[in-house]
C-alpha cells in the first residue's frame with residue numbers, strides 16, 4: 001500500500017494537521033521519514049519518549065513481559081501492576097495509586113475523586129472546582145472543561161458545571177475565589193501547553209494554605225512535568241508544597257500508554273468497589289515498562305545529568321541569542337524548556353517551528369510566543385550540539401523572512 005502525507009487527509013479525522021512527512025522509524029533522538037530524511041527530535045512525542053525512541057531497555061522489557069502476560073482484567077491483580085504501584089508509593093510518599101491510560105483520564109479520575117470526597121464528607125453543595133487560565137488538562141469533556149482554554153470546550157453542548165477559571169499566579173484573585181464550596185483546585189506546577197509558565201512559590205503557599213482552610217483538595221497535574229522531565233522525579237519536589245492528589249502520564253512508560261493518580265489513603269478510600277474503573281488501566285505490559293522507566297529516571301545520577309543537560313542547552317541558547325536577539329528569555333525547568341520569542345516576533349512561534357522543520361529539526365510550540373523543547377531526558381551533548389547548529393540556521397532564515 002502506498003502511504004504518504006496525503007493519506008492522512010484521506011483517511012484520518014482532520015483534528016490534527018501533521019507536518020509534511022511520514023515517519024518510518026526512530027532511534028534515540030533520530031527520526032527517519034519514508035523519503036529517507038533524517039531529523040533530530042527535540043519533541044519526544046510531546047514529553048513522552050523520555051528515554052529517546054525505541055530504547056533497548058524498553059524493548060527488552062516488552063519482549064520479556066509480552067511472553068508472560070499482556071493484559072489482565074481488574075477482577076484479578078498481577079505482579080507487574082502491583083510492582084509499579086509499590087515503586088511510585090515508595091518514591092513519593094503517597095499511599096495509593098490508580099492506573100489509567102492517559103493524562104486526560106488521570107485528571108478525569110482525580111477530579112471525580114475530589115468531587116466524591118467532598119460529596120461524601122461535606123455534602124452535595126461542596127462541588128466547585130477552581131482552575132487557571134491557559135491550563136491544559138486533557139480532552140475528555142470534564143478535563144477539557146476544567147482546562148483554561150474555552151475554545152477547546154466550546155461547541156459540544158452543556159458543559160460540566162461549577163468550574164471557575166482565574167488568572168494563574170494571581171494570589172489576590174485566588175483568595176477572593178476560594179470558599180467552603182470549593183472541592184478542588186487543579187494546576188500544573190509548570191504550565192506546559194500554556195507557555196512553560198512556572199507557578200510562583202508564594203502563590204503555591206497561599207493555595208496550599210487556603211485549600212487546607214477550606215477543605216479543598218489540591219491537585220497537581222504533573223502529566224507533562226512529571227517522571228523527571230523537570231529535573232526532579234516530580235516537579236512538586238521543587239515547590240514549598242505537596243498536592244493532595246497528583247496525576248502523571250506522558251513519560252511514565254516511555255511511550256507505552258499509561259496514566260496514574262497518586263494520593264493518600266484518606267482520599268483513595270472514597271473510591272470503593274464500583275465507584276470508578278478502566279478496562280486497560282493498570283495494563284501489565286505498560287506497568288512493567290513503567291517500572292523500568294521509574295527505576296532509570298529516578299536515579300540521582302540520571303537526574304543530575306538531566307539538570308546538567310538543561311544548563312548546557314540554556315548556555316547554547318544564550319549564545320545563539322547573542323547572535324540573533326530572537327528570544328527574550330528561556331523559561332522552564334529540567335528538559336521542559338520554553339524559548340520565549342522577543343516581542344517583535346510575537347505570535348510567530350509556529351513560523352519558527354516550520355523553519356526548524358525545514359532544517360530537519362523537530363520542535364514544539366506552546367502558544368504563539370514560545371518555542372518549546374522537550375528532548376529525550378538522556379539526550380547526549382553531541383546531539384544537542386547538532387541540534388543547535390540546525391536551530392542556528394533555522395533562526396537565521398526566520399529572521400531573514402520576518403524582519
Ligand SMILES: *Cc1c(COP(=O)(O)O)cnc(C)c1O
Nearest residue numbers: 102103104136137138192223224
Ligand atoms: C498532555 C497533557 C494532558 C493530556 O494528556 P493525554 O495523555 O493527551 O490525555 C493533561 N495535562 C497536561 C499538563 C498535559 O501536558
